[in-house]
Amino acid sequence: MNCDDSSDGAMFFTPSLEVCHMVEILCPHCEEEIELDDDAYGEFSCPYCDGEFEWGEKPKANATSNSEPMNGIKAASHALHGAGGIMLIIGMFTGWLTVGGILDASPFGMKASVYGFSASVSWFELFGDGGDPVLAIFGIIFMLLAIVAIVSQITHIVFRVVNHLSDIGKLEVSMQMAYRSYQYRWHTSLTALASSVAGVVVMEIGFLIGFGGELASGFPRPSVFGILLLITLGGQFVMMNQELANE
Known part of the structure; x- marks a missing residue:
């Protein structure tokens, strides 16, 4: 939600809609399907085998336009x-x-x-x-x-x-x-x-x-x-x- 201040000092909340898309991935340990947010990143634990794994990347600002040259x-x-x-x-x-x-x-x-x-x-x-x-x-x-x-x-x-x-x-x-x-x-x-x-x-x-x-x-x-x-x-x-x- 977005918070706006009115002219008389009262505070109102303006709702904003965020759409969350889910994706299915395979656990690298047991290969069971797991649902995660499409923008999720970090360490996760498999609900089937309790194996831990890393997934996703931290969002980068303007990463596509200034890519490094190929080594x-x-x-x-x-x-x-x-x-x-x-x-x-x-x-x-x-x-x-x-x-x-x-x-x-x-x-x-x-x-x-x-x-x-x-x-x-x-x-x-x-x-x-x-x-x-x-x-x-x-x-x-x-x-x-x-x-x-x-x-x-x-x-x-x-x-x-x-x-x-x-x-x-x-x-x-x-x-x-x-x-x-x-x-x-x-x-x-x-x-x-x-x-x-x-x-x-x-x-x-x-x-x-x-x-x-x-x-x-x-x-x-x-x-x-x-x-x-x-x-x-x-x-x-x-x-x-x-x-x-x-x-």
Whole structure:
């Protein structure tokens, strides 16, 4: 209420209406839904598990117009994450592994090139007559791991964009989305890296088991593209940890 003084010394109260919006958040301990004011901040106690947690930020005056410039670590991290996403998309149709420069394995199949001639086969085609079912199984596992990597990377980039834009006041999101975009950045970055490394290792094992002693042309190893991809994903994970350490 607002308090006004009249000319004859009497005091009157003028009512003012304040609208309070409630939001539902997930308890970080038991993940039960809790209702809080949309402008609440500070320490809270979960009514379900009695776990304590911090939520919200103290209101800032004119925080959006005078935001600090992006630091070098965050700028480099943005660049690496963008490069990692692009490389994973390209990598769905590019060889991650090579055997003596003759065989190249991509998530959807392998390609053989000899004296200017080339032939491609998908992993599913290896289940047919004259194929190698063992190599096909390893190839499909490699394909699934690559898909997990690219989905995790895209999810991670979305979380980064949401977190960055909400921090500088350019985007308004729900408290649940803000929590998820902040909390799961590390997990999605690690998943993209781990799935890519696991895919390369699985395919190397598949080549060794499938061909056995017939790999006279060379040992299966990551291609130049595969090496650059793993370095980029590893670099983005390191930069992600640097960002979290500075927050």
